[in-house]
Amino acid sequence: MPPIQSAELKAVVEAIDRGLLVRLVGTADLRVTDTVEQLLTSVHQQATAGQVSEVRVDLRDLEFMNSSCFKSFVTWISQVQELPESGQYRIRFMSNPKILWQRRSLNALSCFAAHLVTIEAAAN
Amino acid sequence: MAECDLGFCELSFQQRPELVSVVRRFVSDFYDRTLCDPDVSSRLALATHELLENAVKYSRDGKAKLRIEVSSRGSNAHILVRTRNRATAEDAEYVQNTIQEMRGSPDPNLYYLDVIRRNARRTHGSGLGLARIHAEAEMKVSVTCGKGGTMTVIAETDVELNEAALSVRGVA
Numbered sequence: 700m701p702p703i704q705s706a707e708l709k710a711v712v713e714a715i716d717r718g719l720l721v722r723l724v725g726t727a728d729l730r731v732t733d734t735v736e737q738l739l740t741s742v743h744q745q746a747t748a749g750q751v752s753e754v755r756v757d758l759r760d761l762e763f764m765n766s767s768c769f770k771s772f773v774t775w776i777s778q779v780q781e782l783p784e785s786g787q788y789r790i791r792f793m794s795n796p797k798i799l800w801q802r803r804s805l806n807a808l809s810c811f812a813a814h815l816v817t818i819e820a821a822a823n
Numbered sequence: 824m825a826e827c828d829l830g831f832c833e834l835s836f837q838q839r840p841e842l843v844s845v846v847r848r849f850v851s852d853f854y855d856r857t858l859c860d861p862d863v864s865s866r867l868a869l870a871t872h873e874l875l876e877n878a879v880k881y882s883r884d885g886k887a888k889l890r891i892e893v894s895s896r897g898s899n900a901h902i903l904v905r906t907r908n909r910a911t912a913e914d915a916e917y918v919q920n921t922i923q924e925m926r927g928s929p930d931p932n933l934y935y936l937d938v939i940r941r942n943a944r945r946t947h948g949s950g951l952g953l954a955r956i957h958a959e960a961e962m963k964v965s966v967t968c969g970k971g972g973t974m975t976v977i978a979e980t981d982v983e984l985n986e987a988a989l990s991v992r993g994v995a
Binding site: 726729766769803 | 869
């Protein structure tokens with residue numbers, strides 16, 4: 700998938716060792732709801748086609764995410780939950796402790812799918 | 824108690840969704856300077872963003888108003904975030920039902936998790952905004968519908984003023 704380069708949000712997907720890295724920078728709000736949904740749909744397709752074991756999502760430079768974009772993550776995780784256990788991959792969020800909404804929102808995702816989601820707090 | 828003695832701001836919007844994030848940054852700074860607590864500021868900024876975005880997105884005429892009031896109650900501050908728009912009867916009914924259901928649930932976090940599960944495959948709207956305000960921002964949410972389809976949504980909470988905030992007020 701080509702990188703997303705809008706004024707409010709930049710997103711890049713890269714292949715890494717046995718997985719994918721998704722990096723989001725900027726603000727995920729009303730203006731990019733469809734873009735984020737399409738991005739995560741594409742990531743899921745790449746992850747299942749490539750039989751990866753983990754997708755890392757780097758949110759360390761994501762200033763804010765609204766509930767519509769947050770919901771796209773919920774939908775993505777639920778798609779992984781619906782895969783046969785052998786095809787499921789883990790999702791590791793890299794968060795920034797200085798961006799305070801991330802702790803609560805990512806904790807909610809972790810509670811939603813504790814067996815799939817890992818949160819890693821790491822400042823830049 | 825003096826009304827809004829710690830500050831208030833009021834903003835009117837036309838259909839400009841890109842301004843919602845601008846407002847979030849502005850009010851975040853306002854909360855920082857008034858309450859001197861980054862965690863509280865973050866929670867309130869999240870609630871303000873969600874309420875305003877909904878008010879703009881679901882406004883029948885593209886207009887929305889935001890008012891924020893911060894008033895002192897002893898060593899606490901009461902923060903009220905209010906949005907007003909003209910909503911369709913369907914949207915107003917949805918918000919009323921959602922808030923009624925939310926307030927009937929004893930635990931905001933368990934309710935939020937339940938809403939996340941139920942709405943995972945929903946295609947129209949996230950259905951998460953109000954529950955997110957209730958759980959993540961730790962705010963009580965209410966709604967009033969008036970004449971001409973006017974809908975007012977309020978999120979409010981009390982927070983303890985820390986030494987820095989009291990110092991700003993000249994109390995400490």
